[in-house]
Amino acid sequence: MRPAYRSDIDGLRAIAVLLVVGFHAFPAEVRGGFIGVDVFFVISGFLITSIICQALDRGDFSFATFYARRINRIFPALLLVLAACAIGGWFLQFPVDYRDAGKAIGFGAAFLANIALLHDSGYFDTSSELNPLLHLWSLGVEEQFYLLWPPVIILAWRWKNGAVVAAVAILLTSFVTNLLLTPTHQSAAFYLPVTRFWELMTGCLLAIATATRAAPLAQHAARLRNIGAVAGLALIATGATLIDRSRAFPGWWAVLPVLGAALLIASGPGTWVGRRLLGNRAMVYVGLISYPLYLWHWPVLAAIRIVRLGEEPPPLMKLIAVLVAFGLADFTYRFVEPKIRYRPTRAKTAAAFAGVALVGLVGAGIYVAGGVPSRFSAGVQIVARDHQAEAMPAYRLKSCFLSSGSTFARECDDAALPGVPRIALWGDSHAAHLYPGLRAVQESEGGFVLSQYTTAGCPPIFGYVSVQTQGCTAANATARERLKAVKPDTVILVARQWHDYDGADRDPAAIDAMIKATLAELHSIGIRRIVVVGKFPSWRTPPKRILAQAYRSEAAGLITASEIPTRDGPPKLDRSEAEANERLRAFFTAQGIEFISPTPVYCNDQGCLLAVPGSGTPVTFDGSHLTIASSQFFVRQIAKELLGR
Helix, strand or coil: CCCCCCCHHHHHHHHHHHHHHHHCCCCCCCCCHHHHHHCCCHHHHHHHHHHHHHHHHCCCCCCCHHHHHHHHHHHHHHHHHHHHHHHHHHHCCCHHHHHHHHHHHHHHCCCHHHHHHHCCCCCCCCEEEEEEEHHHHHHHHHHHHHHHHHHHHHHHHCCCHHHHHHHHHHHHHHHHHHHHHCCCCCCHHHHHHHHHHHHHHHHHHHHHHHCCCCCCCCCCCHHHHHHHHHHHHHHHHHHHHHHCCCCCHHHHHHHHHHHHHHHHHHCCCHHHHHHHHHHHHHHHHHCCHHHHHHHHHHHHHHHHHHHCCCCCHHHHHHHHHHHHHHHCCCCCCHHHHHHHHHHHHHHHHHHHHHHHHHHHHHHHHHHCCCCCCCHHCCHHHHHHCHHHHHHHHCCCHHCCCCCCCCCCCCEEEECCCCCEEEEEEEEEHHCCHHHHHHHHHHEEEEEEEEEEECCCCCCCCCCCCCCCCCCCCHHHHHHHHHHHHCCCCCCEEEECCCCCCCCCCCCCCHHHHHHHHHHHHHHCCCCCEEEEEEECCCCCCHEEEEEEEHCCCCCCCCCCHHHHHCCECCCEEECCCCCCCHHHHHHHHCCCCCCECCCHHHEEEEECCCECCCCEEEEEECCCCCHHHHHHHHHHHHHHHHHCC
């Protein structure tokens, strides 16, 4: 069950993997390199269907043989990489990150990484650069295809042209679903198999056409095949040049790499491109190690980012990491894969399957154990625990802090009390992170009731239309009706960004006019007092990572306890936002609005606070969102200004 070897397909694999590796290592330079995955999908569909068609022609297709060959091909290298991530994470990752890595190992071993990533995608995702198994989503899509397609084609093979009809039907259904889903649910369109199967099915149709001696370019003149090969190469190059993360992908854009790969495969190995470019020795070598290279390159790049506490490594370091990945891929190809792939036995196949299953269970155990925090000292455990998970209920996520198109719950407005003033909190996630602090002051001191209308990625501006947050306009309209109904004495407005949520090209003058109109409408409602809270410190490296690394250095005897930093600044601090706050202060005070800058609370000449004084809890759980303790600390520090008393 093995198709005739084609060196040009190995060369095409080389193009695909080099694009992906280039994008992951140098995303600013190889902006469209992620389309290499789409090229891989076409190749996989072609080769797998070729195997099935040849076996069906001979009448000796066996599911057991087919899936045993898949295990022998895929599992040995995958087992090695998953085990390396489990072992490396023990030494390199803090509990929350190691917990998430354990989850990724478990889902990766089950070939469900794409589903897990789709489920976890959201506003407060952990930085993808620190997930060592992020890239396994594409392997999940392929394996899901391998499970579903063979029974379909075998059933359809009984009828004349049945395989072609089935493949075309699946391709069209998948492609249309992709087009419909990409504009509104891009993450789902990117990760779901139903929106990706058309890419694999393109390769399948080529294989069926070849098996039935109807390949469109194979029976025509050499000149036509050469034109097809050049056109295919040009389409992939165009895709890599024009496509970047700002595009609605896959959508129509994915046609470029998919059609390009299909033309190169259909043109065959005899073209000038096939012989000279794809078939040359260097390209074939990279193609031969492309699978282990794909598996290894991302964990190696993630490892250096983890060691550097999330900071982007310099180009030379990333280049060295890529060379290390090549070395690991070569080792895997020469010494690991041949033991099972080219010398298969039932025992070896069973051992490979059991090994991946076992390491998947280990990953699940790491996740259940919360990343095994007992590996670290008490100080590290306090700093590195999952403050985000603790903060979300305190922010009142999904009820009064929205991340989608739902509506604010009734409990977002405290019951009115006679003679007690009402404070309304309105804005984005940086408004939501003030709620725990306001609630703590209310519970300890009383004297006011609260309302909360907060939406992720949505500034408190009536009529604001957000490209990124589809429900922003509706959420603010709901806030308007609630404000009219409850007529608060004070409204607190907070936004992480006022002018550039959807890109710096938004017209600042137009946004300023919308803000002024919003303030005027709030006054017309009868709200006597409006307070704007400015921008919070923003970190390139989250404070919890800086602190946890310092505690680890203390445990290793590299620094003393007194040397653990209480403040830090550039380059780990993105910016204190001090200058931006002064610009905002000038704008809002000119409108007669009170303005409070968080900068003096958190920052001084020595840098910005890493931990809440007296508790050791990091001030933020990511780059800028406050932990519960930090929210309570901040509100207490500015309570008189904020509450107007």
